[in-house]
Amino acid sequence: MSRLRRWFASSLAFHAFPVLLVMATTVVVLVGCGTPTTNSTATPAPQAPAVVNGPPGAALYTKSCARCHGSSGQGKGSTPKLDTVRLASLGDQPLRMAIAYGKGEMPGFGGLSDAQVTELISYLKGL
Ligand code: HEC
Numbered sequence: 001m002s003r004l005r006r007w008f009a010s011s012l013a014f015h016a017f018p019v020l021l022v023m024a025t026t027v028v029v030l031v032g033c034g035t036p037t038t039n040s041t042a043t044p045a046p047q048a049p050a051v052v053n054g055p056p057g058a059a060l061y062t063k064s065c066a067r068c069h070g071s072s073g074q075g076k077g078s079t080p081k082l083d084t085v086r087l088a089s090l091g092d093q094p095l096r097m098a099i100a101y102g103k104g105e106m107p108g109f110g111g112l113s114d115a116q117v118t119e120l121i122s123y124l125k126g127l
Contacts, residue, residue: 055123055126056119056122056123057116057119057120057121057122057123057124058123060112060116060119060120060123061120061123061124064109065120068106069082072127073124073127078105079105079106082124082127084124084125084126084127087121087124087125088125092121095121095124096117096121099112099117099120099121100112100117
């Protein structure tokens with residue numbers, strides 16, 4: 001037994017023991033720190049809904065147009081009603097021009113994309 005102990009005391013295993021202990025602790029710490037990262041990738045972050053409620057163009061109309069044209073195109077103050085029959089008879093191009101560059105008292109909305117204008121026009125026609 002004492003021979004074995006003497007062997008152990010002089011052996012590499014004995015001298016390496018503190019080093020092994022430090023390494024083992026490091027591994028535990030690293031694994032401990034790594035766990036939350038793994039968890040957060042496993043749980044998807046909440047994302048903004050891709051589809052806005054209501055028909056396309058509705059949210060944009062409410063935000064940019066309703067203050068003058070009314071919540072359903074009925075007109076407000078000096079702004080005339082958005083008459084769907086008239087809008088259909090005008091054709092899309094004059095409507096695009098009115099929205100992009102303005103008309104009379106209406107300001108232009110040049111910052112809108114083509115797709116947004118198209119959505120607005122189909123929304124107006126369905127009012
Ligand atoms: C500041 C008030 C105001 C805002 C905001 C506004 N409009 Fe107008 N809009 C008007 C007025 C006033 C007219 C009538 C212009 C005229 O014929 O002289 C008009 C006319 C129009 C017409 C032409 C109708 C026709 O019979 O020729 C369309 C289409 C229209 N607006 C769509 C929109 C859309 C879409 C938005 C939002 C992106 C919007 N408007 C925002 C005031 C506004």
